[in-house]
Amino acid sequence: MSITRHDPSPILSHAVEHGDTVYLAGIVAKNLDQDVKGQTKQVLDDIDRLLAKCGSHKSKVLTATIWVTDIRNRALMNEVYTAWADAKNLPARACVASALADPKALVEIMVIAAK
Amino acid sequence: MSITRHDPSPILSHAVEHGDTVYLAGIVAKNLDQDVKGQTKQVLDDIDRLLAKCGSHKSKVLTATIWVTDIRNRALMNEVYTAWADAKNLPARACVASALADPKALVEIMVIAAK
Amino acid sequence: MSITRHDPSPILSHAVEHGDTVYLAGIVAKNLDQDVKGQTKQVLDDIDRLLAKCGSHKSKVLTATIWVTDIRNRALMNEVYTAWADAKNLPARACVASALADPKALVEIMVIAAK
Numbered sequence: 001m002s003i004t005r006h007d008p009s010p011i012l013s014h015a016v017e018h019g020d021t022v023y024l025a026g027i028v029a030k031n032l033d034q035d036v037k038g039q040t041k042q043v044l045d046d047i048d049r050l051l052a053k054c055g056s057h058k059s060k061v062l063t064a065t066i067w068v069t070d071i072r073n074r075a076l077m078n079e080v081y082t083a084w085a086d087a088k089n090l091p092a093r094a095c096v097a098s099a100l101a102d103p104k105a106l107v108e109i110m111v112i113a114a115k
Numbered sequence: 116m117s118i119t120r121h122d123p124s125p126i127l128s129h130a131v132e133h134g135d136t137v138y139l140a141g142i143v144a145k146n147l148d149q150d151v152k153g154q155t156k157q158v159l160d161d162i163d164r165l166l167a168k169c170g171s172h173k174s175k176v177l178t179a180t181i182w183v184t185d186i187r188n189r190a191l192m193n194e195v196y197t198a199w200a201d202a203k204n205l206p207a208r209a210c211v212a213s214a215l216a217d218p219k220a221l222v223e224i225m226v227i228a229a230k
Numbered sequence: 231m232s233i234t235r236h237d238p239s240p241i242l243s244h245a246v247e248h249g250d251t252v253y254l255a256g257i258v259a260k261n262l263d264q265d266v267k268g269q270t271k272q273v274l275d276d277i278d279r280l281l282a283k284c285g286s287h288k289s290k291v292l293t294a295t296i297w298v299t300d301i302r303n304r305a306l307m308n309e310v311y312t313a314w315a316d317a318k319n320l321p322a323r324a325c326v327a328s329a330l331a332d333p334k335a336l337v338e339i340m341v342i343a344a345k
Contacts, residue, residue, distance in 0.1 A: 001250050003290060003344055008320050010312065011308055018344050021251075023293040023342070025293075025324065060118060065295075071216060071218075074216055078126055082125065085126075089128075090124075091131065092128055092139055092140040092225070093127045093140055094140065094225045096215055096223065097215075100301070101304055108326065110295075112138070177253045180340075204233070205235065205238050206242060207242055207245065207246045211331075211338065229231065
């Protein structure tokens, strides 16, 4: 199966297609001055953009791993996440707390999707 | 390849089939008053149930990500995990420490399996 | 699709092939007396060895999850990681902080690759 990589940074590809499966990088917000809801919105917008680039869509996300830096932010993140997600096609997911690369980042989401 | 989703909650599907691959959600125990061994047993029972629903089985688990809230609980979790796992068909896995959504949850396990 | 497992330990397989996809375990260094750069080098050498066993290669890594115990070690880990990675074929990845099984382990890397 072919491998197609998109949007390279110096350390990673933001999206990698392998056959019918799409692996996105862990996405964080670009504007880290926003609160967790604003950051989550940015992350999901970027995921939409990357999925589209791969011929995928949020209705085809298979699984999501979500890291929040403070588990008390999970409920706020969930408000934005559930408004975004396709209610009839919810991904599997896990949400746990971890410190992230940038101390101002509050949430990071990494998804695997189908094409 | 077709996508089939099972057991939706308001925020996630507990299992998602994509072709020959099955993605389960991060599973936590329902009765969080139990200790880490009891919680691990509950999690693995639920994983068995979800895998069966997808036409899979613990002998076909490919990889597992295990989060414990206190890495000192890893040995106790491992006792239950290794008693459960198919010794001739052990998954790849990683086990790390993270805070989880419910402060009483001690372990969460997310697996990817083959059908 | 067939499943082939390699290098079992008492608790996991270090590599699992499923069709065209390879799942490696979360790899930590064997010599934990080394600093984060030395440990990262050991981890990546072991990943190279396991990928080769599965008929894969670092140029075919699809995604990597990297755990460091102290996010301040991320830059040092990245120096070794980017020197290792195939610059024209960078995986998707996430890097977060979590406590690991052995208190001396500073980094753990888990990859999914294509064959």
